[in-house]
Amino acid sequence: MRKTVLVTGANGLLGNAIFRLTKGQGRLGIIATGRGERRPSVPEAIPYTSCNLEDEQSVKTMLEDVKPDVIIHGAAMTQVDACEQTPDVCMRANVDATRYLLKHAPAHTRMVFVSTDFVFDGTKGMYRETDAPNPISVYGESKLLAEKEVINSGRSYAILRTMLVYGYAPELSRTNIVLWVVDSLKNGKNIRVVDDQFRGPTLVDNLANACLLASDSHNNSVYHISSSDYISMYDFARKIADVWNLDDTLISPIKSSELGQPAARPPKTGFVIDRAMEELNFRPISIDEGLRQMYKRLTNNH
Numbered sequence: 001m002r003k004t005v006l007v008t009g010a011n012g013l014l015g016n017a018i019f020r021l022t023k024g025q026g027r028l029g030i031i032a033t034g035r036g037e038r039r040p041s042v043p044e045a046i047p048y049t050s051c052n053l054e055d056e057q058s059v060k061t062m063l064e065d066v067k068p069d070v071i072i073h074g075a076a077m078t079q080v081d082a083c084e085q086t087p088d089v090c091m092r093a094n095v096d097a098t099r100y101l102l103k104h105a106p107a108h109t110r111m112v113f114v115s116t117d118f119v120f121d122g123t124k125g126m127y128r129e130t131d132a133p134n135p136i137s138v139y140g141e142s143k144l145l146a147e148k149e150v151i152n153s154g155r156s157y158a159i160l161r162t163m164l165v166y167g168y169a170p171e172l173s174r175t176n177i178v179l180w181v182v183d184s185l186k187n188g189k190n191i192r193v194v195d196d197q198f199r200g201p202t203l204v205d206n207l208a209n210a211c212l213l214a215s216d217s218h219n220n221s222v223y224h225i226s227s228s229d230y231i232s233m234y235d236f237a238r239k240i241a242d243v244w245n246l247d248d249t250l251i252s253p254i255k256s257s258e259l260g261q262p263a264a265r266p267p268k269t270g271f272v273i274d275r276a277m278e279e280l281n282f283r284p285i286s287i288d289e290g291l292r293q294m295y296k297r298l299t300n301n302h
């Protein structure tokens with residue numbers, strides 16, 4: 001049976017990767033929703049409906065119209081510092097919007113909710129799904145509250161926690177580490193990158209694939225999704241320079257405390273991804289392979 005899959009956050013990085021990955025797959029009826037008008041990241045072939053997810057009535061009307069079998073809910077306020085500075089706005093975008101989707105979707109609709117490593121405090125590293133969350137930022141707190149809404153909704157769900165997602169899509173509202181490093185080094189700009197934060201960077205295509213695998217599954221569970229490697233942000237930036245053959249002497253290390261960012265970042269995250277590999281058949285893409293794939297995509301005119 002053809003499934004109707006509603007993708008929220010359609011104008012974002014993940015939305016675009018899902019559309020690329022499902023191109024030509026007739027078994028899925030993909031419907032995109034984003035805030036405001038369709039942007040170039042949403043192909044014309046995909047039906048698009050504009051909806052501000054913070055407006056409950058708009059969410060209700062949209063869901064009555066679309067009647068999705070699955071919602072891949074990637075929309076979120078993702079700017080960590082902005083969340084810290086305007087917590088009310090962050091809670092509305094990340095928690096209230098999720099609650100409205102859960103409340104007004106048809107009873108059978110499966111929720112695939114995209115969450116974050118920022119639900120952890122980052123003291124331990126290499127987190128399993130069974131480790132206790134302890135967010136240290138408003139953004140992390142908001143995503144954890146949204147996770148609880150999903151779990152307590154009583155409907156079919158998968159929560160995919162991911163981290164440091166990178167990739168390319170046209171006209172993004174915000175950049176990501178790979179685009180920032182490449183752009184800066186190409187322009188001969190010196191950059192400082194923290195060497196005391198460790199992550200498992202995730203190619204957005206790999207995350208998009210995990211979302212589709214979770215859509216097809218019937219398990220109600222939390223899954224950790226990232227590359228299987230673990231690296232400091234500084235070393236990751238140097239790897240990016242290496243793949244793009246750019247001058248890595250422009251990159252210097254800095255400590256998180258020297259940056260003075262409004263929101264605290266967990267020092268060491270990194271995921272154990274065994275559950276996703278065993279239950280969803282998720283296959284992680286290594287950091288080297290992910291960067292090579294992105295390089296190819298960018299140099300082949302996207």
Ligand SMILES: NC(=O)c1ccc[n+]([C@@H]2O[C@H](COP(=O)([O-])OP(=O)(O)OC[C@H]3O[C@@H](n4cnc5c(N)ncnc54)[C@H](OP(=O)(O)O)[C@@H]3O)[C@@H](O)[C@H]2O)c1
Nearest residue numbers: 009011012013014035052053074075076116162164165173
């Ligand atoms: N990127 C990462 O490193 C990372 C790491 C861990 C987890 N995640 C999670 O992964 C998911 C996807 O991330 P991403 O990188 O694709 O984020 P993104 O590029 O920032 O896209 C998020 C999208 O959500 C939309 N949005 C925000 N508030 C909305 C609202 N009230 N109504 C409708 N749409 C709204 C934004 O719209 P506008 O374009 O209009 O702003 C944006 O297009 C998010 O849930 C994020 O929390 C991301």
